[in-house]
Amino acid sequence: MAEYIITTDKGQWEVVVGLEIHCQIISQSKIFSGASTEFGDEPNTNVSFIDAGMPGMLPVLNQECVHQAVKTGLGLNAKINKYSEFSRKNYFYADMPTDYQITQFRYPIVGEGKVDIDLSDGTTKTIGIERMHIEQDAGKSIHDLSPTKSYIDLNRAGVGLMEIVTKPDFRAPEEAGAFLRKLRSILRYLGTCDGNMDEGSMRCDVNVSVRPYGSDELRTRCEMKNVNSVKFVMQAIENEAKRHIEVYENGGIIEQETRQFDPTTGLTKVMRKKEFAHDYRYFPEPDLPPLILSDEYINSVRNEMIELPDAKKQRFIETLGLTPYDAMVLCENKETADFFEQATAGHDAKKVANWMMGDFFAMLNKKRLDITQSPISAENLGALVELISKDVISGKIAKDVFEIMAQTGENPEKIVEERGLKQVTDTGAIESIIDAVIAANQDNVAAYKNGKTNLAGWFVGQVIKQSQGKANPAIVNKIVREKLDS
Amino acid sequence: MQEITKLTIAEALQGLKNKNFTAVELTEAYLKNMAQGKKYNAYITECADVALAQAKIADQNYAVGKARALEGIPLGIKDLFCTKNIRTTAASHILDNFVPPYESTVTQHLLDDGVVFLGKLNLDEFAMGGSNETSYFGPVINPWSKDKLLVPGGSSGGSAAAVAAHLCAGSTGTDTGGSIREPAAFCGVTGIKPTYGRCSRYGIVAFASSLDQAGPIAQDVRDCAVLLNSMAGFDEKDSTSCNLPVPDYTSFLEQDIKGLVIGLPKEYRPNGLNTEIAAYWDKAAEMLKARGAIIKEISLPHTKYALATYYVLAPAEASSNLARYDGIRYGYRAKAEGEHLDELYIRTRTEGFGKEVKRRIMIGTYVLSAGYYDAYYLKAQKMRRLIRDDFMEAFKQCDIILTPTSPITAFPIGDESMLQNPINMYLNDVFTVSVNLAGLPAMSLPIGLAQNGLPLGMQLIGKPFDEGTIFKTAAAIEADAKFERI
Numbered sequence: 001m002a003e004y005i006i007t008t009d010k011g012q013w014e015v016v017v018g019l020e021i022h023c024q025i026i027s028q029s030k031i032f033s034g035a036s037t038e039f040g041d042e043p044n045t046n047v048s049f050i051d052a053g054m055p056g057m058l059p060v061l062n063q064e065c066v067h068q069a070v071k072t073g074l075g076l077n078a079k080i081n082k083y084s085e086f087s088r089k090n091y092f093y094a095d096m097p098t099d100y101q102i103t104q105f106r107y108p109i110v111g112e113g114k115v116d117i118d119l120s121d122g123t124t125k126t127i128g129i130e131r132m133h134i135e136q137d138a139g140k141s142i143h144d145l146s147p148t149k150s151y152i153d154l155n156r157a158g159v160g161l162m163e164i165v166t167k168p169d170f171r172a173p174e175e176a177g178a179f180l181r182k183l184r185s186i187l188r189y190l191g192t193c194d195g196n197m198d199e200g201s202m203r204c205d206v207n208v209s210v211r212p213y214g215s216d217e218l219r220t221r222c223e224m225k226n227v228n229s230v231k232f233v234m235q236a237i238e239n240e241a242k243r244h245i246e247v248y249e250n251g252g253i254i255e256q257e258t259r260q261f262d263p264t265t266g267l268t269k270v271m272r273k274k275e276f277a278h279d280y281r282y283f284p285e286p287d288l289p290p291l292i293l294s295d296e297y298i299n300s301v302r303n304e305m306i307e308l309p310d311a312k313k314q315r316f317i318e319t320l321g322l323t324p325y326d327a328m329v330l331c332e333n334k335e336t337a338d339f340f341e342q343a344t345a346g347h348d349a350k351k352v353a354n355w356m357m358g359d360f361f362a363m364l365n366k367k368r369l370d371i372t373q374s375p376i377s378a379e380n381l382g383a384l385v386e387l388i389s390k391d392v393i394s395g396k397i398a399k400d401v402f403e404i405m406a407q408t409g410e411n412p413e414k415i416v417e418e419r420g421l422k423q424v425t426d427t428g429a430i431e432s433i434i435d436a437v438i439a440a441n442q443d444n445v446a447a448y449k450n451g452k453t454n455l456a457g458w459f460v461g462q463v464i465k466q467s468q469g470k471a472n473p474a475i476v477n478k479i480v481r482e483k484l485d486s
Numbered sequence: 487m488q489e490i491t492k493l494t495i496a497e498a499l500q501g502l503k504n505k506n507f508t509a510v511e512l513t514e515a516y517l518k519n520m521a522q523g524k525k526y527n528a529y530i531t532e533c534a535d536v537a538l539a540q541a542k543i544a545d546q547n548y549a550v551g552k553a554r555a556l557e558g559i560p561l562g563i564k565d566l567f568c569t570k571n572i573r574t575t576a577a578s579h580i581l582d583n584f585v586p587p588y589e590s591t592v593t594q595h596l597l598d599d600g601v602v603f604l605g606k607l608n609l610d611e612f613a614m615g616g617s618n619e620t621s622y623f624g625p626v627i628n629p630w631s632k633d634k635l636l637v638p639g640g641s642s643g644g645s646a647a648a649v650a651a652h653l654c655a656g657s658t659g660t661d662t663g664g665s666i667r668e669p670a671a672f673c674g675v676t677g678i679k680p681t682y683g684r685c686s687r688y689g690i691v692a693f694a695s696s697l698d699q700a701g702p703i704a705q706d707v708r709d710c711a712v713l714l715n716s717m718a719g720f721d722e723k724d725s726t727s728c729n730l731p732v733p734d735y736t737s738f739l740e741q742d743i744k745g746l747v748i749g750l751p752k753e754y755r756p757n758g759l760n761t762e763i764a765a766y767w768d769k770a771a772e773m774l775k776a777r778g779a780i781i782k783e784i785s786l787p788h789t790k791y792a793l794a795t796y797y798v799l800a801p802a803e804a805s806s807n808l809a810r811y812d813g814i815r816y817g818y819r820a821k822a823e824g825e826h827l828d829e830l831y832i833r834t835r836t837e838g839f840g841k842e843v844k845r846r847i848m849i850g851t852y853v854l855s856a857g858y859y860d861a862y863y864l865k866a867q868k869m870r871r872l873i874r875d876d877f878m879e880a881f882k883q884c885d886i887i888l889t890p891t892s893p894i895t896a897f898p899i900g901d902e903s904m905l906q907n908p909i910n911m912y913l914n915d916v917f918t919v920s921v922n923l924a925g926l927p928a929m930s931l932p933i934g935l936a937q938n939g940l941p942l943g944m945q946l947i948g949k950p951f952d953e954g955t956i957f958k959t960a961a962a963i964e965a966d967a968k969f970e971r972i
Contacts, residue, residue: 056687058688060722060723090854092812097814099809100809150827279856286694286696287692
């Protein structure tokens, strides 16, 4: 893509960004206990003795979470580590009942991988994945219910997380945005995380530094914690980069620190200076043996893998003839891609794609509906395209039929049949309408013959109007010209 | 003292079966002993009501011929095991009036086999200590004390003293660096620390997770076998417990030891080893030799590093395990809570923990800190591996290892040198800690009295999961030593 260069009076700068994304694992129960992971239940109802850090309680690894992590690793085209181990990250906080988090440190379950992102100018870029590990989530502290007390909800404590760490490969806010959308798409395809940033099931930490354009140094970075939308991530990068540049250009230095992004101002403010950084005293978790995965296990998960957006997109382009843009849009979420594939079964894929990209998405948008709630079924959309392809209805009538489908959910054949919208292709019937129109407009016939040949279109329009839109435009056009030219 | 309380568990079971006395009578006899034996301070919590109710059920089961393996046997439980609805303190102020809503797996096994719980036994705070002097509830008195009050050893001091003074028929203990074996030796009773992973740690207040192991303390070798039969076994709630069948340990007791190779590690006989202890060690070896065993000198070359290794690793794990006692969810909370969360933590933990516990938390925090981790924790982990390798190498040449349990006999409560310099206290663990570092099973049984009239113990160290060989060898020594209990 076009390079993202920040130009000031004093020079040109480039941003260097890496992301750390915490993704809540979709699983029945928590990663180290049998408590439910249900979101939105009454506070402190989904809490086992293990989650509450009671004396003598021991973690037991939930194999479902391991399975989800391996699946995700494969989805990130990453190396699955056959040996991984858990560690304790020690720090005191009231919503962390054991006062340590069980995580993976030296030996994560997933190693290096890569994800291709699609950029607005149609190019793609590969973003490196550094690693992915699994760990437990903390509970929630609620500070605004009382002026003197904090409340703790442990329902989330112990829910499984996957922490995905990228390489510092992003050079523009747009790239980070595209990555997050792509990651969310992959996770949703896999069913390993619902990717809802607004509900906190996907949370992003953003590491930003800048350097003079053209240099390959890595300068001090600042980390922004828990930026909770794609838009805010892009905004945070943009504004944090500007802050760094301003500091450097005024002869200052950037200190390594943790900052907080304020969505109301779009700016970042310091949260924790480096000297106050925790010493987490990581050490191997003695309550859990190392996690050993066999080749058979990894292969069995590999065999469960479904087609992911990139592969699907490629197939839509190569075998169905879609444009890269259409293919990308249709593949972004699995439900849309599935809808498209169902609609296109046996029908003209490009035409189905055009309908989806146009009227169909517009209709969903207008009605504020998710594709899974669409009043028009995939089969019916396919049938509509088929009616057009077979000249049963014209494209114009099809728009009317589509409107009726959107309102009633009925199938297009029935609508066309009941409302008599079938296209007239009988040349005899069309001819008689044409003859009547010509007879009634002799002045225009004369004008046509005197060289105003674009009047042919006017005659076609009149004929179609008289047929109430049902006359096949191609046939009308052909016969009108024949008669006028004769 | 009540006569029936002098019976071993095996004898008492026979008596109950033969209806020589009832479980209620047996329980009441122990309750009387407990009332008379308050001076020993062996119990932190007595639960006569629970005990009598359990004893009644036991009698009913005997009446209908449905007696379970340990039906009606009154036990004392080290107050490190969480017992449902019975206060559990870990001998610490910080757990205050903590009443667990769950039962540890080991005590559940015992309950399932029909035992009676007399109460919760005193120990060093969080099992950290070798004299039972660090208990918040005061020291336990060794029943062998004459003019001066002596320590019972630790940390399972209450468990050993209660068995020695017949305040229970048997007891549970835990052993992280010698906490079953040393007090058993000091009190002239028998105790076994099984292989790491043999007994579930679920529900036992954790000290050092990779070293902690539960085991029985009883009057003789057979009783230990009977109790361990019940306590041992795989538990899916403890990921470090081993899924191996548990043999009937009593079946080993009569087995011949002819041809068994007994290893005597030369490193356990340093210059300056107490001559009486050395003499008893030789005597024990002679007894085994007389029964056809082969005595062989072996080498455990890294023995001299064991104490240092232990006193890095155990505190490291403890510093993390004890973080959860923070005053937030249960147990003690400082009356003056302070302005901030950190203040609440500091005040609660300052007031709630005793001196030795704080010392170990400090050591553990230090050795895990950034910049010190490699020099201490990591180096100790490597040394731990070498120590284990020593044993594995030695076990290629012998079947079992015989050593003294402790370099000294019970010492007076309040010993100046040990209180002023904790290292002197730690030195008492010199023969026991290696076993925990290597995860091996080991038993201490009395061999005789020293000149000062106090019991001395011998230690038998077995191969991993080969408690059976320990039982048969111990039974042989026991038969020949003819130690006279109180």
